[in-house]
Amino acid sequence: MMILVDMNILSTFGKVGGLKLLFELFQTKLSVSSNVFCEISIAYEKEYSFAKSVLDCIKNEKIDVVAVDQEDLPYMLGLPKSFGPGDSGFFFKPLCLTTLLGIIVSFDPFPQPHS
16 A cells, blocks of 8 residues: 655654654555655755655655656646645556545545546
């Protein structure tokens, strides 16, 4: 099972030193989209306090970075305009939003994919 985490969750837990709680809760490796990874990298360059701890988790292979591909585009088209750049790469076909192949951890509402 894949546990896909968005930027809001990472920054919220990271700011309070609570990333370890996510690992304790799910008891498995977490994943982020490549877009979320880019957002974390930018946050690190801007010296946001949580970003280093998230990047350390990626470096130590506690968090995987997964890529979005061409087949994922129909699922991304239904995203609300309020979603940020990381969120736009967050929903992709392997999870399909309608199957039980994984869990998405986000504060945002989940749109249905366009067919």
